[in-house]
Amino acid sequence: MDELILNLKKEIIEVLNLEDVKPEDIIDDAPLFGEGLGLDSIDALELIVLMEKNYGIKLKDPAQGKEVFRSIRVMADYIQTNRTK
Amino acid sequence: MELNISKYTYINQLFASVNGKKLVVTGAPEKGKFLTALYRKLNVEYPKFFKMDTLSKLGFLASELIFENGKQRFIPREDGVIICFNRSSSLETDILFQSSLEPGNFFPSPSVFVYTLPNIVAGEIAIRNKFLGETSFYISEKFNPEQIFSAVDIAFQNNKTNFVLASWVESFELSCEVFMLLVEKKTGKDAIPFSIKCITELFNNEHLYG
Numbered sequence: 001m002d003e004l005i006l007n008l009k010k011e012i013i014e015v016l017n018l019e020d021v022k023p024e025d026i027i028d029d030a031p032l033f034g035e036g037l038g039l040d041s042i043d044a045l046e047l048i049v050l051m052e053k054n055y056g057i058k059l060k061d062p063a064q065g066k067e068v069f070r071s072i073r074v075m076a077d078y079i080q081t082n083r084t085k
Numbered sequence: 086m087e088l089n090i091s092k093y094t095y096i097n098q099l100f101a102s103v104n105g106k107k108l109v110v111t112g113a114p115e116k117g118k119f120l121t122a123l124y125r126k127l128n129v130e131y132p133k134f135f136k137m138d139t140l141s142k143l144g145f146l147a148s149e150l151i152f153e154n155g156k157q158r159f160i161p162r163e164d165g166v167i168i169c170f171n172r173s174s175s176l177e178t179d180i181l182f183q184s185s186l187e188p189g190n191f192f193p194s195p196s197v198f199v200y201t202l203p204n205i206v207a208g209e210i211a212i213r214n215k216f217l218g219e220t221s222f223y224i225s226e227k228f229n230p231e232q233i234f235s236a237v238d239i240a241f242q243n244n245k246t247n248f249v250l251a252s253w254v255e256s257f258e259l260s261c262e263v264f265m266l267l268v269e270k271k272t273g274k275d276a277i278p279f280s281i282k283c284i285t286e287l288f289n290n291e292h293l294y295g
Binding site: 016017018019020038042043045046049052053 | 121132135136192193194195196199
């Protein structure tokens with residue numbers, strides 16, 4: 001799980017162009033949206049694409065993202081359970 | 086009505102200048118790296134910069150150079166107009182987005198898609214500065230000082246406009262450039278008269294001889 005969390009942080013930094021953010025800056029249980037990283041709705045869509053492209057997970061209901069993207073740890077848990085690649 | 090160019094700036098993949106004076110920017114002569122180096126030099130905290138396409142980065146950086154240490158901004162104001170021109174529209178970003186639509190590798194990026202309109206650059210400048218006035222974007226075959234003069238002149242034909250930010254902002258393949266003018270009603274003793282001749286000369290000084 002720790003390796004998945006670290007990889008996920010690196011992927012998020014890359015795909016969202018978080019130029020000045022390092023993996024260790026992202027706290028595992030901190031909210032991804034609303035504070036901290038300052039992500040917006042376009043970033044949420046980009047995370048949906050990331051889940052599909054890298055892990056073969058299709059979020060059919062965008063509203064589901066609200067729960068899945070609550071924190072890095074929640075996201076990693078979801079990926080571990082549902083990944084197809 | 087007498088109009089003046091109160092400040093102007095030019096940026097391409099090799100150098101940046103303000104009012105004809107070159108800035109010292111340490112960065113590789115490659116457009117992405119150079120624009121990032123210029124952003125770092127400006128010491129601005131605006132992480133959204135890194136999400137922008139090159140066209141928006143150019144407009145953002147030029148407007149930062151125009152407004153640093155100057156005009157009051159970051160409070161909503163309606164007396165400013167943003168007018169942009171270029172040749173290639175958002176073609177560079179359009180091509181990038183198109184490449185994400187290939188069968189078998191169909192992962193269109195939402196963050197790329199949002200820049201597949203050229204006038205987004207005007208919106209980025211407006212959002213950053215909280216300018217609520219008009220914005221417009223014109224596609225032109227080449228840099229056309231007569232067209233710029235005319236558009237700016239028309240923008241002042243009301244009692245509301247106090248300044249116009251006019252720019253030629255272009256990015257395609259390896260090269261990019263932005264030439265931005267701040268045009269105002271106010272007359273300063275050192276102000277440059279706003280005329281087709283001056284627009285042409287200032288642009289050529291940077292574009293051809295910079």
